[in-house]
Amino acid sequence: MLQAENILFTIALIGYFIMTIMNFAFVIMKKEKLAGTAMILQTGILVLHTAVLVLRGLSARRWPMTNQYEFAVSFAWALCLVSLIFIRKYRFPVLGAFASPLILLIIGYASMQSREVRELMPSLRSSWLAFHVSTAIIGYGAFGVAFVLALIFLFRSRIKEDGFWGQHIPQPEKLDMISYRSVSLGMLFLTLTILTGAIWAEQAWGSYWSWDPKETWSLVTWIIYAVYLHLRLRRGWKGKAAAWFAVIGFVCVIFTYIGVNTFLPGIHSYA
Amino acid sequence: MPFAIALLVLLAAACAFSSTVTQGQSYEYYNAQYGERTAGLILALRLDDAFHSWWFIGLSAALCLNLLCCNLIRLPLLLKRSRAFANPESFISSGSGVTEACGSEPEKLLKALGMPDAKEMKTADGRRILFSVRNRPGLWGAWVCHLGILLLILGFALGQMTGKQFTVYGLPGQTKPLGDTGLLVTVNDFQAEVREDGSAEQFTAYLIAEDPAADTRESASVSVNAPASMYGYKFFQNSYGWGADIRITKDGQPLQTEAVCAGDFLAVKDKPELVIYFQAFYPDYVLIEGSGPSSQSMLPKNPAYLYRVYYQNQLLGMNALQGNEELTIDEYTVVFENPRYYTLLAVKRDHFTWLVLIGGIITLAGLVLAFYLCPTAVCAVEEKNGIWRVRAKSSKGGVLFRETFEKAAEESGFSMKGENEFASG
Numbered sequence A: 001m002l003q004a005e006n007i008l009f010t011i012a013l014i015g016y017f018i019m020t021i022m023n024f025a026f027v028i029m030k031k032e033k034l035a036g037t038a039m040i041l042q043t044g045i046l047v048l049h050t051a052v053l054v055l056r057g058l059s060a061r062r063w064p065m066t067n068q069y070e071f072a073v074s075f076a077w078a079l080c081l082v083s084l085i086f087i088r089k090y091r092f093p094v095l096g097a098f099a100s101p102l103i104l105l106i107i108g109y110a111s112m113q114s115r116e117v118r119e120l121m122p123s124l125r126s127s128w129l130a131f132h133v134s135t136a137i138i139g140y141g142a143f144g145v146a147f148v149l150a151l152i153f154l155f156r157s158r159i160k161e162d163g164f165w166g167q168h169i170p171q172p173e174k175l176d177m178i179s180y181r182s183v184s185l186g187m188l189f190l191t192l193t194i195l196t197g198a199i200w201a202e203q204a205w206g207s208y209w210s211w212d213p214k215e216t217w218s219l220v221t222w223i224i225y226a227v228y229l230h231l232r233l234r235r236g237w238k239g240k241a242a243a244w245f246a247v248i249g250f251v252c253v254i255f256t257y258i259g260v261n262t263f264l265p266g267i268h269s270y271a
Numbered sequence B: 001m002p003f004a005i006a007l008l009v010l011l012a013a014a015c016a017f018s019s020t021v022t023q024g025q026s027y028e029y030y031n032a033q034y035g036e037r038t039a040g041l042i043l044a045l046r047l048d049d050a051f052h053s054w055w056f057i058g059l060s061a062a063l064c065l066n067l068l069c070c071n072l073i074r075l076p077l078l079l080k081r082s083r084a085f086a087n088p089e090s091f092i093s094s095g096s097g098v099t100e101a102c103g104s105e106p107e108k109l110l111k112a113l114g115m116p117d118a119k120e121m122k123t124a125d126g127r128r129i130l131f132s133v134r135n136r137p138g139l140w141g142a143w144v145c146h147l148g149i150l151l152l153i154l155g156f157a158l159g160q161m162t163g164k165q166f167t168v169y170g171l172p173g174q175t176k177p178l179g180d181t182g183l184l185v186t187v188n189d190f191q192a193e194v195r196e197d198g199s200a201e202q203f204t205a206y207l208i209a210e211d212p213a214a215d216t217r218e219s220a221s222v223s224v225n226a227p228a229s230m231y232g233y234k235f236f237q238n239s240y241g242w243g244a245d246i247r248i249t250k251d252g253q254p255l256q257t258e259a260v261c262a263g264d265f266l267a268v269k270d271k272p273e274l275v276i277y278f279q280a281f282y283p284d285y286v287l288i289e290g291s292g293p294s295s296q297s298m299l300p301k302n303p304a305y306l307y308r309v310y311y312q313n314q315l316l317g318m319n320a321l322q323g324n325e326e327l328t329i330d331e332y333t334v335v336f337e338n339p340r341y342y343t344l345l346a347v348k349r350d351h352f353t354w355l356v357l358i359g360g361i362i363t364l365a366g367l368v369l370a371f372y373l374c375p376t377a378v379c380a381v382e383e384k385n386g387i388w389r390v391r392a393k394s395s396k397g398g399v400l401f402r403e404t405f406e407k408a409a410e411e412s413g414f415s416m417k418g419e420n421e422f423a424s425g
Helices: A002-029 A032-060 A068-089 A092-113 A128-156 A164-168 A172-205 A214-232 A240-263 B001-020 B027-034 B036-044 B047-052 B054-084 B090-095 B108-114 B136-162 B353-372 B398-411
Strands: B098-103 B119-122 B128-134 B165-168 B175-177 B184-194 B200-211 B216-225 B229-231 B233-250 B253-261 B265-268 B271-282 B283-288 B292-295 B304-311 B314-322 B326-329 B332-349 B374-381 B388-394 B415-417
Touching: A002 A068, A002 A092, A002 B304, A002 B353, A032 A068, A032 A092, A032 B184, A068 A128, A068 A172, A068 A240, A068 B175, A128 A240, A172 A214, A172 A240, A172 B098, A172 B233, A172 B353, A172 B398, A214 A240, A214 B001, B001 B047, B001 B054, B027 B036, B036 B047, B036 B265, B047 B054, B090 B253, B098 B108, B098 B398, B108 B128, B108 B374, B108 B388, B108 B398, B136 B353, B165 B184, B165 B229, B165 B233, B165 B253, B184 B332, B200 B229, B200 B332, B216 B229, B216 B233, B253 B265, B271 B292, B271 B332, B304 B326, B304 B332, B314 B326, B314 B332, B398 B415
Parallel strands: none
Antiparallel strands: B098 B388, B098 B415, B119 B128, B128 B374, B165 B332, B175 B184, B184 B200, B200 B216, B229 B233, B233 B253, B233 B332, B265 B271, B271 B304, B283 B292, B304 B314, B326 B332, B374 B388
């Protein structure tokens, strides 16, 4: 089963690479057909990617989200899923062009991690694991899309209205609304992550909040996105300033995921 | 709101910065890590215990005050807005943020907007009105969310102020006092389920808590992720370590045998100034060149005990004893034996955890209301010539709602009018 997972993972990785090339070709050659093909390809890869996770879960006999490799694979999966939903819902193929390099980067990071299936330590053997980590994955995926949308927003302010970009990127007001939808999805799931994590920590360690670096950085991320939500309500700060906070928020997400484990070890060091 | 934003940014910065400073260490530690000047600064600013420092508590208190004031000020405004949202008259008279279309079949448009259950009313001059409103509770999202955060912080603060937390560790058979509670905790047994590869699957401690004053006792088993309650305290299987029996003989005669956890000291019974420090235990000892002693697995295949001996607080020596090796100090012979796990328990009593949980749930509910219940009202007014003017308002839908409305209007044969055109009523 692990061999099948490895083969599917490699195919998905190549698929993401082709998808990224295709999206680049779409924006360089300005051929809409390429964007449509890239979207179909993304749907196909998502199915493969889901199969990778299912096979991993079956071979490990647990939810496949307990180490850096598994979390990166799940993170890329959520980013792929959420971006696809947003591309389809808002008919916004340029989002795919900006999102695909990020997905490729995360899945590339996963490919560099150890794929060894390890048994879980006692504290991780809890039914809260699935709730806690899966909500984090969806939340991170949504924040990833919000980050991409913020980049598009900032990019849009530097381009001509009547060109290719002007036609394919929605008006700033709409872009801001789509970004808000993405942040709100992420915010809801991050809140769920923090809540389920606190309930689990109370059960496992006897303390629902210990100011562990992972907890602290999750809170920092939550606060940054709260600032984003407040900025959107203020005239003059809406738009660019909010977009910058969406970028900073995603930097915090990445730091919470990778940076904390690398630089600030705590009780979450296994994650 | 600028004050709230500034507070949030400050709090995020404070949390981020504090997480980079190792918490709860001594001056010596910070001195060695960052140098004398920085170490002094860390202690002066309480960065060694940042999350309990005066400035962090001050920031949190300011945020609470801000949330409270915000909610108190907004309550009457929200009540008014909520009532106005459900009132077609106020809806008609207000022109801001309204999208408008004209056509002949308002029911069709309302259905296309997913709001088919409209109430029929009449204006003061006798014209027919169809009015539909949905997701009105969404107006309360931010307010509910703020309330949840307030309760959460309040519960956390009260828990910190009134709660009790202890750490108890012991080898099977040992009895330890539970802080200043007057209770005694006996570790009856401690079992580790170990997998074939030597890694731990589960730890279970069998405990007896005793109140000597009342002559009562309670017992429970505690596993990782499965805490138990005794005497109103919650016991959590938090960690584990190795311990052993230290047997001391004097001139060949037994003097004392005591169970000692790694990291603990044992004073010799008839010579208390002679102290043995059980530094560490290696169940499967191996000496790796360059990195020192280590253990190859969790199984006690090749046990080794790292010790130090002090006399009148002066270090006499240190070494590792393997298996049943003996240590001789003058007339005393010391043997480490019977290695086994000790349990480390977190014991807690917090009467406000429920408040934190409720605060969390309310915050979550507030976010759902704020993000996913988009308050929308549609009001269709019949004109004299049989044409209906349909006006719609969405408090959070913005441009996306306008697009939806335009699409629905087009499908229903309505023509769009410029935004806010209907100012005269």
